[in-house]
Amino acid sequence: LARVIGFNFITFWLGFLRLGAIVLTREPLPLPGAAPALAASSRWIGALFASVLAAYLGFTAFGPRRVRIAGVEVSPPGFGTTCAQIALSSLDWTLAASVFFALLPSDTPGLGMDRVLGVFVVAQLAGIVSHVPAGLGVFEGALVLLLAPWLPPPQVLASALAFRRTRSSPLRAP
Numbered sequence: 001l002a003r004v005i006g007f008n009f010i011t012f013w014l015g016f017l018r019l020g021a022i023v024l025t026r027e028p029l030p031l032p033g034a035a036p037a038l039a040a041s042s043r044w045i046g047a048l049f050a051s052v053l054a055a056y057l058g059f060t061a062f063g064p065r066r067v068r069i070a071g072v073e074v075s076p077p078g079f080g081t082t083c084a085q086i087a088l089s090s091l092d093w094t095l096a097a098s099v100f101f102a103l104l105p106s107d108t109p110g111l112g113m114d115r116v117l118g119v120f121v122v123a124q125l126a127g128i129v130s131h132v133p134a135g136l137g138v139f140e141g142a143l144v145l146l147l148a149p150w151l152p153p154p155q156v157l158a159s160a161l162a163f164r165r166t167r168s169s170p171l172r173a174p
Helices: 002-026 038-060 079-103 115-131 138-149 153-167
Strands: 067-069 073-075
Touching: 002 038, 002 079, 002 115, 038 067, 038 079, 079 115, 115 138, 138 153
Parallel strands: none
Antiparallel strands: 067 073
16 A cells, blocks of 8 residues: 555656646746746746656666665666656646636636646645645635736636536546
């Protein structure tokens, strides 16, 4: 059970790091009311994500086949498995962000899927690090703040609530 949980945990973060690295280095996020240097700093965060991902890929490709963590011997996944983890997790993150993007008003100039993906990843991170259960309110607040240059808060909040509803559908398996 611990191996499955650990594998899923790592898969979750590998996709997050990949997408975060791509979107934050390519298109920095402007923060309303923040200094312009703060928006440029998202490029550094993206570069940090890319570095962590590259280090982990290097570890799985060239590192030891067994590692001792807290007195327990663990076999890290191989390079091929790690690449599959990254691909599947990135797809999962992208599909989730696509659902949110589809719920936003479609006639918003300057707001494409790339930017929404970056906003989505940062908002998810804010929800995760807040330690609030399911990031409730934190995720939505981050979306409202980060999308303020393009959309008024009521429209973003309505889309975020509709997104939450899609994620908690009774049709989904528990």
